Amino acid sequence: MSYQNEWLLFEAEDEFDEIKHREPTEELLFYRAVASGDIKTVKKNCERQRFTECDGVGVLSKNAVTNMKYHFVITTAMITRLCKQNGMEMEQAFRLSDFYIQKLDGIHTVEEVQSLHDEMVMDYTEKMRRYFRDNTYSKHINASKEYIYSHIKERITIEDLADSLGVSASYLSRLFKKETGISVSAYIRRQKIEMAKNLLQYSDYPIIEIANRLSFSSQSHFIQQFREVTGMTPGKYRDEHYMIHWDIEKELCVASESELKKEQD
Known part of the structure; x- marks a missing residue:
């Protein structure tokens, strides 16, 4: 057979x-x-x-x-x-x-x-x-990025960051812009939008739930911020990217077969 x-x-x-x-x-x-x-x-x-x-x-x-x-x-x-x-x-x-x-x-x-x-x-x-979290930046900037990463689902302010580091908000704001080239608020927004893009592409969460999960003040605010960063609405992004940009699938099929054979051998 x-x-x-x-x-x-x-x-x-x-x-x-x-x-x-x-x-x-x-x-x-x-x-x-x-x-x-x-x-x-x-x-x-x-x-x-x-x-x-x-x-x-x-x-x-x-x-x-x-x-x-x-x-x-x-x-x-x-x-x-x-x-x-x-x-x-x-x-x-x-x-x-x-x-x-x-x-x-x-x-x-x-x-x-x-x-x-x-x-x-x-x-x-x-x-x-x-x-x-490489060592390209000063310890305060690395610590700031670590804090933002760990609290990405929360509403984060420059005061929150400064308090966690024990420095003034004005000092941290100047240092962050000097070392990264962007403001703290712009960096936080960018990181939240990157997280939102992943959720839109790889999950079925409704847009309003993604907005709430990332502590945007409202769904309309989330849509506005998302459009400013990506040039499209969250709905449009999901329509164009949902599950189809998993661009390593073909490579993985070949690699998986190869490595499974290695394990069997």
Whole structure:
């Protein structure tokens, strides 16, 4: 019997109807969290042990450990390429991938795979966090960016930043503009819009909910700010970008097959 005929039989089985895969949004947002250095989100995902949950996860092998190893390799391939896209040195990204996939050889339980998965994603996330917070700026500017990053969903003012650093608002305002070339408020707005773009592209949240999540004063204010930065409305941006600019899909398919073969060998 050919594989095609075997697939047709498998597809017709009642057991197949019971397999429901997760929405891609959740996985894409998780990969984005790793590639953007979002320690808090990635750590929360690990604590929930979403990687080993069976609901919504495809069955790649009837052996539970082998199945999780396959998913590990695919996850690593996705994260590796997204981190590379976001600025990680290519050689570092792929060597890190090789390192963790090779570690699978000595693992024989689902729990061990889960543990290695958590260590792997946290390692990538921490490296990306450090990448986005390099030492190009003074400690006050780096600390300001860290604060803005950690409180991006809140309403942030220059007074908030200054108080957190123990300096005056006027001093921080001058220093920030001098080192970055833009004002604190412009930087905060830009970071919020970048977050909004990710949510519009990779989630199904309504526009008003995205506006509320990022603490814009109103939906109309969010739309105005978004248009000023991007040149289009949030609705237009979603229409043009929703899920279709996942431009590493073809590369990932090839890479995943290659790395799965490496794991099997």
